[in-house]
Amino acid sequence: MQATGRNLCLVLVFGIAALSASAQSFDCGKAATPFDKFICANRDLSAADSKMAAAYKAALAQLSEEGRRRLVESQRSWLKYERNTSNLDVSYLKGTYSSRTKELEKTLETVGPFKIQSLTMYKAEIMDQAARKQETPPDEGDSDTAGSLKFSFPRIESPSTAETERSNRLVEEDIRKFAGELKSDTGVEVGFEITYASQDVISLDLGMWSFSRKWAHPNHAGAGYIVLLRSGRELQASDLFTPTKSWKTFLNGIVFRKLKAQAAKEDWILSPSSAAKLDADAVKRWTITKQGLKIRFVHYEVSSYASGPHEVVVSWAELKPYLKATLPFSVPGIGVDCAVGAGSGGRDGPGLP
Numbered sequence: 001m002q003a004t005g006r007n008l009c010l011v012l013v014f015g016i017a018a019l020s021a022s023a024q025s026f027d028c029g030k031a032a033t034p035f036d037k038f039i040c041a042n043r044d045l046s047a048a049d050s051k052m053a054a055a056y057k058a059a060l061a062q063l064s065e066e067g068r069r070r071l072v073e074s075q076r077s078w079l080k081y082e083r084n085t086s087n088l089d090v091s092y093l094k095g096t097y098s099s100r101t102k103e104l105e106k107t108l109e110t111v112g113p114f115k116i117q118s119l120t121m122y123k124a125e126i127m128d129q130a131a132r133k134q135e136t137p138p139d140e141g142d143s144d145t146a147g148s149l150k151f152s153f154p155r156i157e158s159p160s161t162a163e164t165e166r167s168n169r170l171v172e173e174d175i176r177k178f179a180g181e182l183k184s185d186t187g188v189e190v191g192f193e194i195t196y197a198s199q200d201v202i203s204l205d206l207g208m209w210s211f212s213r214k215w216a217h218p219n220h221a222g223a224g225y226i227v228l229l230r231s232g233r234e235l236q237a238s239d240l241f242t243p244t245k246s247w248k249t250f251l252n253g254i255v256f257r258k259l260k261a262q263a264a265k266e267d268w269i270l271s272p273s274s275a276a277k278l279d280a281d282a283v284k285r286w287t288i289t290k291q292g293l294k295i296r297f298v299h300y301e302v303s304s305y306a307s308g309p310h311e312v313v314v315s316w317a318e319l320k321p322y323l324k325a326t327l328p329f330s331v332p333g334i335g336v337d338c339a340v341g342a343g344s345g346g347r348d349g350p351g352l353p
């Protein structure tokens with residue numbers, strides 16, 4: 001068999017001397033690893049590999065030099081991760097290739113005034129084979145991954161200014177911190193959704209999914225992340241609300257009433273103690289949307305795990321009496337409008353269907 005998509009990717013990723021999308025022929029008969037041999041031996045997987053390679057090549061062609069460098073870094077991490085962790089199972093690998101192809105196809109999107117590059121980094125710790133054999137019992141179909149970490153973050157590709165470059169550094173650093181370090185026997189995925197973007201601000205909704213074979217079900221976490229571009233820092237409550245007004249009491253009260261109405265409409269039970277511990281005034285719960293300020297609660301925070309996460313949007317009109325006269329960004333309905341869109345994500349978090 002002659003050049004497969006995987007071979008093209010290997011040339012693109014590991015031929016780092018130049019970041020071009022050119023490739024040379026590769027004989028699958030020279031494939032050295034079990035993973036590569038498995039891909040070459042299956043027509044469907046070779047086709048999926050070629051499709052992914054085409055998406056990668058197309059993504060590279062859209063990007064600046066720095067954007068290409070970062071995509072090469074991402075693709076290299078994906079290749080290393082998959083070669084070291086994937087089950088040699090056709091159905092499983094089809095899904096893996098499909099997911100990565102979709103990520104690559106959404107590498108660059110226009111959100112508000114920006115072209116946003118979505119980047120995903122992959123890490124894995126491989127389980128020692130002796131330890132693997134001692135598992136009681138070993139999970140059928142499991143790979144030898146002792147721990148895995150996948151996190152996605154946005155990078156403003158253009159316009160490239162001092163403000164957007166500063167924002168890129170801040171966002172990547174903080175999402176890496178949110179994702180944390182690779183942990184043994186735990187899989188972690190972090191995704192994002194851009195909920196608001198303007199010349200002055202970018203607002204992200206972060207979601208985290210984590211799971212260990214020792215747990216009864218996955219764990220979830222979430223956070224809002226709002227960056228003021230001109231000042232190069234995260235939003236603070238004092239940027240929005242007048243300190244002399246009882247905005248905290250108002251916000252917690254209206255959020256509780258909205259959650260109570262949701263529970264009645266959607267038939268889930270609001271925890272009796274929720275009113276006392278909502279903490280809706282915590283900035284880390286907030287994201288900015290076109291409709292208003294969104295406050296997010298993950299599993300268990302206001303109801304049972306089975307009822308899922310919940311969110312409340314308090315409209316800008318409802319908030320207006322408590323807002324400062326001068327804000328660090330334009331508010332929809334009060335100032336200019338915004339656009340929403342791009343996302344890439346972890347399980348059951350932003351960016352997923």
